Amino acid sequence: MQTKEPASLCDLNEPLIDHSEGQHFLNETFKIIMEEVLRKGTDIKEKVCEWKEPEELALLLDLELRATGEPRHRLLQRVKDVAKYSIKTSHPRFFNQQYGGVDYHSLAGRFLTEALNTNLFTYEVAPVFVLMETEVLRGLRQLVGWTEGDGIFCPGGSTSNMYAMNLARYRLFPEVKSQGLWGLPQLTVFTSPESHYSVKKGAAYLGLGTDNVILVKVDDGGRMIPADLDEKIELAKSQGAVPFLVSCTSGTTVQGAFDPLDHIADVCQKHKLWMHVDAAWGGSVLFSKQHRHLMKGVDRANSVAWNPHKMLVAGLQCSVLLLQDTTNLLKQCHSANATYLFQQDKFYDVNLDIGDKSVQCSRKVDCLKLWLMWKAVGSDGLAERVDRAFIHIRYLVEQMKKREGFHILGKLFFLCKFLITCFVNVCFWYIPPSLRGKEGNADYQDRLAKVAPVIKERMMKQGTMMVGYQPLGNRVNFFRVIVFSPLVSQKDMDFFLNEIERLGNDL
DSSP, X not given: OOOOOOGGGSOTTSOSSOHHHHHHHHHHHHHHIIIIIIIGGGOTTSOSOOOOOHHHHHHHHTOOOOSSOOOXXXXXXXXXXXXXXXXXTTSTTEESSXXXXXXXXXXXXXXXXHXXXXXXXXXXXXXXXXXXXXXXXXXXXXXXXXXXXXXEEESSHHHHHHHXXXXXXXXXXXXXXXXXXXXXXXXXXXXXXXXXXXXXXXXXXXXXXXXXXXXXXXXXXXXXOHHHHHHHHHHHHHTTOEEEEEEEEBSOTTTOOBOOHHHHHHHHXXXXXXXXXXXXXXXXXXXXXXXXXXXXTGGGOSEEEEOTTSTTOOOSOOEEEEEOOOSOHHHHHHOOOOTTTOOTTOSSOGGGOOGGGSSOSSOOOOHHHHHHHHHHHHHHHHHHHHHHHHHHHHHHHHHHHHSTTEEEOSOOEEETTEEEOSSSEEEEEEOOGGGTTOTTSTTHHHHHHTHHHHHHHHHHHHTSOEEEEEEETTEEEEEEEEOOOTTOOHHXXXXXXXXXXXXXXXX
């Protein structure tokens, strides 16, 4: 009895994928992207989000995966649904996260990256991008103040911070790579309580233990206090621990604080510790002549993490780790010398095979989006974006001060006759009329803590805008508005304040 071949295997001389059908589907998908994501998604007359409860959303999207494929018209409807019900992070009134907006040159680079679908580990499969990544990293290092050094694009700022921690440990105890942790002393990391949570995650992931992350006191503005850092390092030494890394922050997640790098560098130099600067959020001030002073002393660091997908709007994800090191420490620390990839007898310079610097094997091309955007607008254009963000935030704070009910968190200072915050984060409470003048009441803090969550729920369900909130230490829930998108105007700042009042006045 003969077995009939499956139809899909009848003619193996023909490709399995129908190029004509696939390209038609892709063209239709691009039309949906242009209309739903890039036109409607950046139009202030359209919603930031179309909120649905999880059960309803799952049904609308028809998420079930089946044994047989679906026709084109159904797939295109699914594409429309994905676009419709996703958050419009490019919208001018998306103030929720440290990413958002859209740069069309960068977006073109992202499309091209996806279409080319290569892996950035060897020159033979990614010749353009090996050279491009090298040049982009060189340009970023120059902004830090280094004429030489190393670096790598990482899958997010958390990974960059973990890389720095691993490199610092390897420099001090290179035997850890082969022998593991058993012979190491108690190693300690120092950071501020307002640093990114990836410092603690890194300590856990690398086997250092979160108990060995020592928190250094901060001032009223959330900046690390160097004198307390020095004291805590001395105390750790006296207790038999081995301090090895200080993780500073340039642009803390909540308050946008910049640690005093120059003074911290003095402490690190005194104790011979690796100085890492997490500038994932604030690093882009280095493009600005007006604001790069916020990172004075960064050139004295050993490593810097920086996310151009944040303030520069390069698009997710675009994160780098920059190193002052010129001894090839990245490769020494992470290499496994896989001979099926990194043959040493290739016909070109094998130093161009950069994959062994990474803990990844597969590594996405993240340099093209930044390179194309940088080529399009230049360093001056990127500096203008940074400066414009400060102008918008300055205007927002000035308008807040004129309105009843807005109470700004933290310390403000005067610069060029304008009242501004340290960075482009503004943290504030909205005090509804029912709570004004009742600060002394026993239940005031409990009632105030409920205001931000209710306003957030209302704005999400109405789709008018998005802004985040959080508690911090003993401070109850407050809003954190972040303004940096090049699509934002002062009209959006006015709308933001009016909308907070509209949504919260009856509370």
